[in-house]
Amino acid sequence: MAIFKGAGVAIVTPMYDNGEVNYDKLGELLEEQIAGGTDAIIICGTTGESSTLTHEEHLDVIRYAIDRVAKRIPVIAGTGSNCTQTAIYLSQEAEKAGADALLLVTPYYNKATQKGLKLHYTRIAQAVSLPIILYNVPSRTGCNLLPETIADLVTDVENIVGVKEATGNISQVAKLMSLVGDKVELYSGNDDQIVPIMSLGGCGVISVLSNVAPRQTHDIVAAYLAGDVEKSCRLQLQAIDLIGALFCEVNPIPVKTALNLMGKGAGPLRGPLCEMEEANAERLKKAMKAYGIL
Template identity: 65%
Template sequence: MAIFTGSGVAIITPFHEDGSINYDQLKKLVDYHCENGTDSIVICGTTGESATMTEEEHLECIKRTIDFTAGRIPVIAGTGSNCTATAVELSREAAKAGADGLLVVTPYYNKATQKGLIEHYKAIAREADAPIIMYSVASRTGCNIEPATVAALVKEVDNIVGVKEASGNISQVAKIMQLTQGDIDLYSGNDDQIVPILALGGKGVISVLSNVAPRETHEICAKFFAGDIEGSRELQLKAIPLINALFSEVNPIPVKKAVSLMGMEVGGLRMPLTEMEEANAQKLAQAMRAFGIQLA
């Protein structure tokens, strides 16, 4: 059984003015998603600015999110690192804290060969008592998980169950599904490719869009699973201008701006990320209004 089906929000991390994590506001965000159709909380991913968290902050954020969610929907903890030992430690502790699953990105900067990726993921899986979703996003990490590698890991390691595919390469996704005979939990890592990936047998999306349009992102998936392919496709296409605006600058700069435009106090960004350019912010606000999102 999949950890979740539907829309998992790659949730932002709110900060105080001094840059510390605002846990009170994080609880409000978790409640907002539980009440508005989101099917899973994905904490400490790219969108959550995990790259600038200390290990202590990282684990505290995961533990608090599990507490805040209180079993209402699954919590998937981002525990990847370019250092295998660090990824093992984060994954082990997140599993002990009660995470329903782990999202483990490929090593970045130092990269890895496909053999290295196999050993990296096996080392984490041996130590972490939770199902693992691999995360392939070469545009940010410089490291792609080849379809044969995905298939080998899913077949050989019991608790490696899925992949978040953000390569943007539909042919690669199709090859993964062919090599695994569909026996894998496949999630779209790109909000503009939800329907194509569901059509290939995907279980859902791990979404940036869901931060500002949780109900609609859920419905793209729910309609598809219910057989309303046309309705799912219409929602997907309607969201494209908003999705483009949410990626007009590097993620999570635009989405954090978008959530603040909705009146939620989520604070700024940690360096080296900087505030959104005003021209892009205006286009983002316009796209949000056009989609039907009410601004504060």
């Protein structure tokens, strides 16, 4: 059984103006996501600015989300690192806190070989009992987890069960599913490719768009799962301009800006991320208005 089917939100980490984590706002956002039909919470991923959280903050945010969600929907903790031992530590602590699953990004900067990636993920998986979703986003990490490597991992390691696929390369996704489609839970990591990836056997999306449009993102996946591909495609295409605006600068700059425009109080970004360029912010506002969320 899949960890979840549907739209999981890669949720932001709200901040106060002084840069500290705003747990009150995080609680509000979590409640709004659940009320909006979101199928899972992915906490401390890229969108949650995990790379600029201290280890203590990282784990505190995970623990807070788990406690606040209280098993109403799955909470998947982002515990990846470019250090295998650090990823093991974060993963073990998330398991102790009650996470339902782990999301493990490929090691960034190190540029590990495929052999090294297998060893990295196997060692983490052996240190915990939770199901694991691999996260492949080479545009950010400089490291591509190849289909053959994923196939070996999901075949050989019992609790490696899924992949968040954000290469943008549909041919690579098709290759993966041809190798091991019956053994892997496939999630789109790109909001503009939900329908294409589901057509190859995907079971949902881990979404940035869900931060600002939880019900609409849920409905894209729900329609597809219900067999209404035409509706799913229509909803996907209606969101394309907004999705483009949400990625016109590096994530999570635009989505935090969007939440602030909506009065959600997501707060500032941590350096080295900075506020949006004025022209891009205007593009985002226009797209949000056209989509009916501003």
